[in-house]
Amino acid sequence: MFQRVLIANRGEIALRVIRACRDLGVGVVAVYSTADRGAPWLALADEAVCIGSGPASESYLKVPRSIAAAEKTNVDALHPGYGFLSENADFAEMCRECNIEFIGPPHDAMRKLGNKNEAKKIARQAKVPLVPGSEGLISTEDEALKVARQIGYPVLIKAAAGGGGRGMRVARNDHSLVAGFQSARQEAEAAFKDGSVFLEKYLEQPRHIEVQLLGDQHGNVIHLFERDCSLQRRHQKLVEESPAPNLPSRTRDDMCKAAVRLARAAGYYSAGTCEFLVDRQNNFYFIEVNSRIQVEHPVTELVTGIDLVREQIKIAAGEKLKFRQGDVVQRGSAIECRINAEDPANNFQPSAGTITRWQAPGGPGVRLDTHAVAGYRVPPNYDSLVAKLLVHQPTRSEAIAVMRRALGEFFIEGIKTTVPIHQKIFSTSAFVDGQVDTTFIERVFFGQSTAEPGK
Amino acid sequence: MADNKQPPPGPFDVRTVRELVELMDKFDLSEVDLNDGGQRIRLRRGGRLVAATPALLTTPALATAVPSTNSQPAPPPSAPARKLLEIKSELVGTFYAKPAPDKEDYVKVGSRVSPDTVVCKVEAMKIFNDITAKCAGTIAEVCVQNGQFVEFDQVLFRVEPS
Numbered sequence: 001m002f003q004r005v006l007i008a009n010r011g012e013i014a015l016r017v018i019r020a021c022r023d024l025g026v027g028v029v030a031v032y033s034t035a036d037r038g039a040p041w042l043a044l045a046d047e048a049v050c051i052g053s054g055p056a057s058e059s060y061l062k063v064p065r066s067i068a069a070a071e072k073t074n075v076d077a078l079h080p081g082y083g084f085l086s087e088n089a090d091f092a093e094m095c096r097e098c099n100i101e102f103i104g105p106p107h108d109a110m111r112k113l114g115n116k117n118e119a120k121k122i123a124r125q126a127k128v129p130l131v132p133g134s135e136g137l138i139s140t141e142d143e144a145l146k147v148a149r150q151i152g153y154p155v156l157i158k159a160a161a162g163g164g165g166r167g168m169r170v171a172r173n174d175h176s177l178v179a180g181f182q183s184a185r186q187e188a189e190a191a192f193k194d195g196s197v198f199l200e201k202y203l204e205q206p207r208h209i210e211v212q213l214l215g216d217q218h219g220n221v222i223h224l225f226e227r228d229c230s231l232q233r234r235h236q237k238l239v240e241e242s243p244a245p246n247l248p249s250r251t252r253d254d255m256c257k258a259a260v261r262l263a264r265a266a267g268y269y270s271a272g273t274c275e276f277l278v279d280r281q282n283n284f285y286f287i288e289v290n291s292r293i294q295v296e297h298p299v300t301e302l303v304t305g306i307d308l309v310r311e312q313i314k315i316a317a318g319e320k321l322k323f324r325q326g327d328v329v330q331r332g333s334a335i336e337c338r339i340n341a342e343d344p345a346n347n348f349q350p351s352a353g354t355i356t357r358w359q360a361p362g363g364p365g366v367r368l369d370t371h372a373v374a375g376y377r378v379p380p381n382y383d384s385l386v387a388k389l390l391v392h393q394p395t396r397s398e399a400i401a402v403m404r405r406a407l408g409e410f411f412i413e414g415i416k417t418t419v420p421i422h423q424k425i426f427s428t429s430a431f432v433d434g435q436v437d438t439t440f441i442e443r444v445f446f447g448q449s450t451a452e453p454g455k
Numbered sequence: 456m457a458d459n460k461q462p463p464p465g466p467f468d469v470r471t472v473r474e475l476v477e478l479m480d481k482f483d484l485s486e487v488d489l490n491d492g493g494q495r496i497r498l499r500r501g502g503r504l505v506a507a508t509p510a511l512l513t514t515p516a517l518a519t520a521v522p523s524t525n526s527q528p529a530p531p532p533s534a535p536a537r538k539l540l541e542i543k544s545e546l547v548g549t550f551y552a553k554p555a556p557d558k559e560d561y562v563k564v565g566s567r568v569s570p571d572t573v574v575c576k577v578e579a580m581k582i583f584n585d586i587t588a589k590c591a592g593t594i595a596e597v598c599v600q601n602g603q604f605v606e607f608d609q610v611l612f613r614v615e616p617s
Contacts, residue, residue, distance in 0.1 A: 059607070431541060
């Protein structure tokens with residue numbers, strides 16, 4: 001096992017890793033920017049090193065600073081947390097070259113999975129389903145019609161150079177395909193000076209479900225079941241839960257097995273997540289692999305009883321997994337609410353500032369992962385997550401009841417938070433019934449239609 | 456780049472150098488080499504760490520300035536006590552007070568410094584980075600010891616402003 005680990009991150013996840021290190025009897029070095037000077041979690045580390053100024057690009061994202069801090073404080077491993085440098089394969093490789101073990105996947109696997117085309121190639125090899133679409137670019141109407149009939153309507157016409165919904169069209173039949181094809185090409189030509197388009201199956205109100213993976217350096221790869229992360233606003237997750245509600249067990253089983261095949265094909269170890277979109281017929285399609293620990297990992301820790309961060313550290317130290325696939329059980333229902341310093345009444349504007357009151361919920365079934373305390377100043381420089389409120393109960397309906405209770409006990413003053421929107425979500429019958437998809441928040445709370453691109 | 460109220464800075468003006476260093480940092484350049492007639496300015500960064508070549512940058516007026524022997528000059532009687540300036544570490548690494556083990560320290564208490572005077576080196580990832588004073592005055596205090604680990608923003612020297 002390692003003697004001392006440096007945590008190249010901040011906030012909630014830095015504290016989470018400090019705790020895992022303490023549990024393992026491993027020493028901890030924290031790093032911080034001048035914006036985080038005096039932050040509460042730093043006092044819990046054995047040593048804290050200032051690595052730069054407030055902007056992340058000048059501190060937490062600055063590779064030489066973290067490596068210099070790691071070398072000078074004599075650590076033998078580095079935990080990158082999530083965000084910042086966590087999925088930077090070059091950084092991982094550089095750490096290892098400096099004899100500092102990067103607590104994460106092999107850098108080669110990170111590099112392959114970080115490249116969309118390469119990741120799709122591996123998925124195809126591992127027989128993991130991808131969103132059906134044209135193999136390459138489409139240049140004629142006839143070709144578009146042929147591909148659309150083959151993959152089945154509705155289809156999405158996407159500009160090759162596109163992004164942010166521009167140059168995207170949904171077509172539900174031959175007629176709208178022809179019209180959409182022309183206008184998407186023109187729009188793409190005007191916006192990007194490149195009129196190339198391709199076609200993809202359009203998934204209506206898909207769910208976002210991901211599978212947690214754990215692999216060691218001895219070839220063992222297992223899954224720890226799924227998390228449903230469909231409740232999102234502008235691709236920012238708000239609520240995550242396990243098990244995914246109303247998911248046929250056959251689908252769950254197939255997805256989990258597919259994720260394990262993919263990890264094996266990529267030569268992956270450490271913790272990781274395989275993300276899928278699931279359509280209304282419960283067909284699932286691979287999107288990407290997140291080669292890091294994720295924000296929502298405690299949801300899985302609650303249902304499986306396995307400490308993922310502790311396992312990550314043990315795996316990096318070369319230990320074998322102590323359990324097999326058959327030992328991992330999904331017990332009860334766990335839900336997480338992300339409490340962000342944002343104002344839901346004001347278009348989710350970030351709300352930095354000093355927390356004047358912090359009265360946290362507790363009691364049976366509640367876990368709160370947070371770095372915040374009363375008097376803590378939320379700096380404007382970083383992401384707005386201030387707490388992860390989790391509940392774990394034998395059934396989903398009990399979990400919802402406990403979450404309602406916990407949200408009602410949570411008093412935060414001085415900053416605006418997402419607590420009120422969570423209270424709304426947990427009293428919305430569609431959510432309580434498990435009728436969730438990625439368009440839920442916009443549809444139910446902001447009265448928007450399913451926000452089809454190009455409409 | 457040039458302020459309207461000031462004459463345009465020459466290539467070896469401290470302001471120019473500072474701006475170049477900032478640009479290098481902003482665009483992540485590792486080396487800048489400029490020639491202007493017989494004069495040359497060359498700036499290099501190791502990794503992302505800034506290292507100016509000081510010998511070429513020192514203007515004669517500053518280089519020949521007589522070092523003050525009075526390490527604690529009395530503040531002007533009319534003004535309140537002047538605050539000491541701080542020279543802080545721009546990096547994380549090991550502090551070296553001298554260019555080589557058998558050489559004298561770059562500066563001591565009482566040494567006069569100008570903004571481009573090298574006051575020490577900080578080694579990070581086997582790269583020795585020159586730290587310049589970035590202010591003018593007299594060294595009043597050396598806050599760290601040779602070979603000590605320093606972090607970003609740590610005070611290395613205190614300077615009595617001139």
